[in-house]
Amino acid sequence: MPTPAQMSFAFMPDSQAIEVLVGIMTTLSITSGIRVLSPGSPEIGQMVITALVTNTAWGMVDGVFHLFNIQVERAREQRLLSTFTQADTAQTRREALAELAPQALVHALDDAQIRAYQLSSQMPVASPHALHIQREDLRMALRLWSLMVLSTVPTALPLVLIDDPLAAFRWSQAVSVGIMFALGIPVARWVGMRPWMGGALFAALGSIITFVCIALGG
Numbered sequence: 758m759p760t761p762a763q764m765s766f767a768f769m770p771d772s773q774a775i776e777v778l779v780g781i782m783t784t785l786s787i788t789s790g791i792r793v794l795s796p797g798s799p800e801i802g803q804m805v806i807t808a809l810v811t812n813t814a815w816g817m818v819d820g821v822f823h824l825f826n827i828q829v830e831r832a833r834e835q836r837l838l839s840t841f842t843q844a845d846t847a848q849t850r851r852e853a854l855a856e857l858a859p860q861a862l863v864h865a866l867d868d869a870q871i872r873a874y875q876l877s878s879q880m881p882v883a884s885p886h887a888l889h890i891q892r893e894d895l896r897m898a899l900r901l902w903s904l905m906v907l908s909t910v911p912t913a914l915p916l917v918l919i920d921d922p923l924a925a926f927r928w929s930q931a932v933s934v935g936i937m938f939a940l941g942i943p944v945a946r947w948v949g950m951r952p953w954m955g956g957a958l959f960a961a962l963g964s965i966i967t968f969v970c971i972a973l974g975g
Contacts (some may be wrong), residue, residue, distance in 0.1 A: 774943045776819060776901050777936070778959065780908025783815065784808040785933045785966055788916065788926070801922070805913045809906070816905030820898035827894055842878060850875055911936060934963040 787808045834857075841853035847868040854871055855863045866874065915928035938960035945955020 773900065773904055774940045776816075776904045777908045778940050778944075779815070779819075780812050780905045781912060781933050781936050781940075782963070782966065783812055784909050784912040785930065785963065787811055788912070788929060801916050801925070805909075805916060808913060809909050812905045812909045813902075816902035819905060820902040823898045823901055824890055824894055827897075828890065838878070842875060844875065847871070930963075930967045934960050934967060937963040 788804045837853065837856045841850065841857060844850040844853045850871050851863060851868070854866075854874070863871075912929050912933050915932060916925045919925035919928060938956040941956040941959030942952040944959070945952050948955070
């Protein structure tokens with residue numbers, strides 16, 4: 758049975774898949790938006806550069822927020838775990854565990870089981886250094902930034918490789934929808950949905966964005 762600390766992080770989403778999804782949607786929105794605003798002859802290079810710069814900036818913001826969020830989560834987790842391990846009555850133990858574990862699990866355990874769980878979860882309070890930014894945190898922030906930047910490439914490639922502007926846009930939009938379907942699968946697995954259903958939902962979202970852009974002239 759996992760400790761309360763392990764439970765806290767076990768329910769985090771696949772942020773890397775979501776990061777790529779956001780990058781794809783951002784690129785699709787930017788390129789289609791520029792085409793709507795410049796229906797005559799939009800500058801392909803300008804669109805690609807705009808999408809790349811935007812995703813680069815958002816990737817940096819997401820990386821910084823990841824570092825901030827992970828520190829906040831660790832500090833909160835340490836406080837809640839300390840409260841749980843130091844609780845000295847059945848009621849306070851149950852209330853403290855409810856802050857760490859799913860409600861269904863807390864309701865399923867009796868007081869003796871929660872007490873045994875508390876004893877098995879005893880651990881020393883982390884030193885101040887444990888709450889500092891770790892090397893792995895920096896690697897994850899860099900990974901999120903890289904994924905956001907790289908997600909621009911598959912959507913932008915048709916715009917660069919295909920001479921016919923309209924055909925290039927349609928291929929770019931089709932590639933975006935296809936990637937959104939593929940990346941919706943791991944997100945669906947994380948939330949407990951059927952993989953094909955998650956992929957279909959994300960593909961539908963991409964299709965809606967595409968149809969709106971087409972209706973507006975994109």
